[in-house]
Amino acid sequence: MDILSNVSLAMAAGTVALEIYENDPEMASQIANSWYLHRLVGVRSGGSTKRGR
DSSP states (O other): OOOOOOHHHHHHHHHHHHHHHHHOOHHHHHHHHHHHHHHHHHHTTTTTTOOOO
């Protein structure tokens, strides 16, 4: 689909995540874990993720 916007979105998210990590590593790891679990559950249940698979 729109790969370019996905890439720029991922880069923006990565930049924000890096800033959060530098300021508050504990919070950053919690956010990363919840995002990962959300993805895992979404893939496992076969439901469509927010990326519109």
